[in-house]
Amino acid sequence: MNDNLYILESLKHSSPIIQLVWGISGIFFIIIAFLIIYLKYLRTHLRVNEKIEAKYQEDYESYLVTYLYAGNDDEAFSSEQQLIINELKKCVADPFKRKIIISTLLKLRNEISGEMGESIDTLFNKLGLLRYSLAKLRNKKWEVIAIGIRELTQFKIKAVHKIIMNNINHPKREVRKEMQLYLVYLYAFKGLEFLNVLETSLSEWDQIQLLEVLQLNNDTQISDIKPWLKSSNDSVVIFTLKLAKVYNQFEAKEELIELLNHKSEDVRINVISALSHLNVFEAKNILKNNFNERSHEEQIAFLKMMENVYEASDKPFLLEHIHHKNSEINLLVMEILKNINFEEFEVNEAELKKPLTA
Amino acid sequence: MNTNTVQIIMPIIHYFFLVFTAIAIASYVILAIISALETIEYVKKNSFVNYKEILSSTFSPSISIIAPAYNESLNIVENVRSLLSSHYVNYDVIIVNDGSKDDSLSKLIEAYDLIQIDHLINEHIKTKPLREGIYKSTNPAFDKLTVIDKENGGKADALNMGLNMSKNRYVACIDVDCLLLEDALQKMIKPFLETTDAKVIAAGGVIRIANSCIVKDGKLLDVNFPKTWLEQGQILEYLRAFLLGRMAWSRLNGLLVISGAFGLFDKKIAIKAGGYDTNTVGEDMEIIVRMRRYMEDEKQKYKVAYIPDPLCWTEAPDNYKTFISQRNRWTRGTIETLKKHRKIGFNPKYKSLGLISYPYWFFFERMAPIIEVAGIIYFGILIVLNEVRWDYAFAFIILAYLFSVLFSIVAIVSEELTYHQYKKKSIGFKLVMIAFLEPFVNHPTILYSAIKGNIDYYFNKKKKWGVMIKKGMTKA
Numbered sequence: 001m002n003d004n005l006y007i008l009e010s011l012k013h014s015s016p017i018i019q020l021v022w023g024i025s026g027i028f029f030i031i032i033a034f035l036i037i038y039l040k041y042l043r044t045h046l047r048v049n050e051k052i053e054a055k056y057q058e059d060y061e062s063y064l065v066t067y068l069y070a071g072n073d074d075e076a077f078s079s080e081q082q083l084i085i086n087e088l089k090k091c092v093a094d095p096f097k098r099k100i101i102i103s104t105l106l107k108l109r110n111e112i113s114g115e116m117g118e119s120i121d122t123l124f125n126k127l128g129l130l131r132y133s134l135a136k137l138r139n140k141k142w143e144v145i146a147i148g149i150r151e152l153t154q155f156k157i158k159a160v161h162k163i164i165m166n167n168i169n170h171p172k173r174e175v176r177k178e179m180q181l182y183l184v185y186l187y188a189f190k191g192l193e194f195l196n197v198l199e200t201s202l203s204e205w206d207q208i209q210l211l212e213v214l215q216l217n218n219d220t221q222i223s224d225i226k227p228w229l230k231s232s233n234d235s236v237v238i239f240t241l242k243l244a245k246v247y248n249q250f251e252a253k254e255e256l257i258e259l260l261n262h263k264s265e266d267v268r269i270n271v272i273s274a275l276s277h278l279n280v281f282e283a284k285n286i287l288k289n290n291f292n293e294r295s296h297e298e299q300i301a302f303l304k305m306m307e308n309v310y311e312a313s314d315k316p317f318l319l320e321h322i323h324h325k326n327s328e329i330n331l332l333v334m335e336i337l338k339n340i341n342f343e344e345f346e347v348n349e350a351e352l353k354k355p356l357t358a
Numbered sequence: 359m360n361t362n363t364v365q366i367i368m369p370i371i372h373y374f375f376l377v378f379t380a381i382a383i384a385s386y387v388i389l390a391i392i393s394a395l396e397t398i399e400y401v402k403k404n405s406f407v408n409y410k411e412i413l414s415s416t417f418s419p420s421i422s423i424i425a426p427a428y429n430e431s432l433n434i435v436e437n438v439r440s441l442l443s444s445h446y447v448n449y450d451v452i453i454v455n456d457g458s459k460d461d462s463l464s465k466l467i468e469a470y471d472l473i474q475i476d477h478l479i480n481e482h483i484k485t486k487p488l489r490e491g492i493y494k495s496t497n498p499a500f501d502k503l504t505v506i507d508k509e510n511g512g513k514a515d516a517l518n519m520g521l522n523m524s525k526n527r528y529v530a531c532i533d534v535d536c537l538l539l540e541d542a543l544q545k546m547i548k549p550f551l552e553t554t555d556a557k558v559i560a561a562g563g564v565i566r567i568a569n570s571c572i573v574k575d576g577k578l579l580d581v582n583f584p585k586t587w588l589e590q591g592q593i594l595e596y597l598r599a600f601l602l603g604r605m606a607w608s609r610l611n612g613l614l615v616i617s618g619a620f621g622l623f624d625k626k627i628a629i630k631a632g633g634y635d636t637n638t639v640g641e642d643m644e645i646i647v648r649m650r651r652y653m654e655d656e657k658q659k660y661k662v663a664y665i666p667d668p669l670c671w672t673e674a675p676d677n678y679k680t681f682i683s684q685r686n687r688w689t690r691g692t693i694e695t696l697k698k699h700r701k702i703g704f705n706p707k708y709k710s711l712g713l714i715s716y717p718y719w720f721f722f723e724r725m726a727p728i729i730e731v732a733g734i735i736y737f738g739i740l741i742v743l744n745e746v747r748w749d750y751a752f753a754f755i756i757l758a759y760l761f762s763v764l765f766s767i768v769a770i771v772s773e774e775l776t777y778h779q780y781k782k783k784s785i786g787f788k789l790v791m792i793a794f795l796e797p798f799v800n801h802p803t804i805l806y807s808a809i810k811g812n813i814d815y816y817f818n819k820k821k822k823w824g825v826m827i828k829k830g831m832t833k834a
Contacts, residue, residue: 018750021753028760047781147405174403201555328480
């Protein structure tokens with residue numbers, strides 16, 4: 001006791017700097033103590049939550065599987081299904097349980113298709129979950145809006161199309177992306193109409209996702225891609241070029257050739273790749289004639305195209321570039337020459353390989 | 359020196375140490391706050407991302423995993439199997455056997471049915487020549503695998519050979535003994551594909567320590583906490599560095615280093631910048647600085663990204679000898695890189711790279727250990743001269759210690775709030791305990807290694823990588 005008093009007394013008489021330093025140390029000490037207690041609570045909470053979540057998930061999965069197999073053709077919902085619906089409805093009111101129900105439904109929705117998939121979509125409505133997903137769209141937090149759109153996409157809720165379209169120019173790209181995926185997932189090529197008005201850039205990540213979703217759909221009604229090839233948004237043009245490749249849009253040949261003179265190098269490279277894929281022979285001569293005026297990247301793309309459409313008559317052109325200062329071009333030229341005439345290539349190999357190693 | 363001069367100099371020295379420490383602490387706090395904000399944003403953005411769409415897509419860009427190997431015979435077959443088990447669809451694996459003296463190559467040939475092939479290599483970057491040549495597997499199950507056997511030239515030279523060999527758009531340069539999680543590639547590629555306002559030239563990921571973790575068939579089955587204080591201290595150190603530091607630098611677009619254990623690069627830019635420097639032991643830092651410098655000189659908008667997800671697990675030193683050797687090398691690597699690129703430092707032409715990142719690294723990474731040791735020596739002199747004001751000294755030492763503990767505990771809380779990898783009971787207690795012990799257990803060794811690194815850099819130029827004897831990860 002006396003010691004403590006002595007310490008406090010000497011602190012009182014010490015300089016303001018020392019008082020300040022001890023004051024800060026005291027604050028640090030309190031924060032550390034608080035954080036250790038919080039850490040203990042947090043770790044226990046996370047562990048317990050994980051267990052409860054796993055337990056609920058298991059229960060709901062079992063409910064849902066029973067629900068899926070309990071249907072009959074006579075009525076919309078069998079009595080067993082109705083019982084499960086009632087049971088789940090009770091849980092939906094609790095946000096924690098609702099979150100697990102939605103994630104379990106989503107998990108199952110991703111695993112099954114056909115009538116059973118539709119049955120899950122119906123259950124989503126029947127449980128009143130649509131109301132909660134729509135409420136998410138009105139939330140101020142962008143991530144909640146994005147999750148809401150994703151749920152509506154997964155459960156194929158077409159009726160909210162107009163509400164979702166309100167987000168076409170949402171400031172957060174994640175929300176815009178979810179909106180785009182919603183449109184394409186539910187309306188396939190028709191959903192791509194957002195490209196007509198898209199002002200922001202469509203990232204490569206977005207493009208891959210859209211192409212993947214399109215491929216999931218068996219819609220054979222492919223939109224006319226020509227207007228998008230003339231878009232002032234370069235990312236839309238590049239995405240359309242990928243569509244042209246995937247869906248063999250040979251009809252757009254003229255528009256594609258025109259794009260060989262597009263102002264963007266990225267577009268020009270992608271056009272060469274699309275023309276190569278579509279085997280547009282006319283493009284080869286155009287590119288051969290102005291090969292030297294093009295960037296190295298375009299030249300590489302063209303030579304990759306030539307790998308598929310080379311002829312013996314291309315030999316003089318290739319020999320002209322055999323000692324190109326860019327080693328990648330060099331290598332491509334040699335490989336095409338090798339394909340044109342292997343024996344002759346073998347004879348001249350040592351000379352041709354000068355700038356490379358084997 | 360007369361008494362008056364000493365009386366003038368001493369306060370200057372005191373204020374220098376005080377101001378340096380205050381700025382260092384302030385910068386740590388600022389970086390931690392920025393890191394927290396960035397991590398929250400990242401977690402939000404990625405909470406609903408469907409990686410499966412990218413994973414299975416044939417439109418996803420091609421990636422080459424380049425893994426240099428030197429005398430890795432013990433685990434090479436299993437390590438390669440782990441690299442081949444990625445869920446990403448469009449990738450290949452290039453193992454560069456860098457003149458190993460053991461039977462690594464023959465083990466690979468046998469395990470993966472390899473045969474020698476004739477292949478042209480585009481020599482963008484000069485490397486040591488091939489030794490046995492290039493191998494591909496006759497088994498279609500391993501068609502993603504290429505093994506290059508070359509003469510020994512060091513890790514950087516082997517990576518350069520991989521860069522020359524790769525035909526893909528991106529290259530993931532990794533240590534062959536690292537354990538990559540199955541979804542590592544699609545998570546790492548994301549920033550390259552989604553950034554539209556700048557070119558992403560490289561991305562780094564969090565490295566986690568796999569000591570004591572259970573691994574089977576190249577997969578991480580169980581995360582455990584190692585037993586020794588040295589290993590535990592490193593876990594805490596990595597948590598602090600990755601969760602409270604690098605995330606902030608990523609936000610500020612000021613990352614100067616991507617761990618050599620796992621990084622993804624835009625191949626074209628890496629080659630244009632000249633590839634890895636074979637004359638430094640800090641090639642992982644050096645290539646990032648050079649790529650950034652290249653982009654600045656070219657006046658192109660760029661970004662070095664960082665992924666906080668724990669995607670790569672690696673074995674950390676479990677004994678002081680290896681630990682000291684590793685930290686010594688890191689110090690020399692930092693000195694070499696900063697010296698080589700000193701033109702960047704404090705140069706407004708390089709904007710934030712020259713005015714924020716470089717000075718930070720120079721003062722708080724390069725100089726900090728030297729200043730700290732100078733401070734300790736100065737304190738010792740004051741004790742001898744009986745000039746220590748113990749009331750001040752004691753108060754400041756306690757403050758510094760509590761700050762260090764607090765900072766570590768904040769890192770642990772961040773980990774729990776985000777990735778919660780150490781789930782088992784009692785690990786929480788051990789983490790807190792090591793937060794209190796680490797300043798006495800690991801820090802003095804780190805300081806010693808850094809000073810030794812400085813001495814070796816200036817007086818022992820021949821010293822290169824040093825050897826780390828690996829035990830391999832714990833198998834199930």
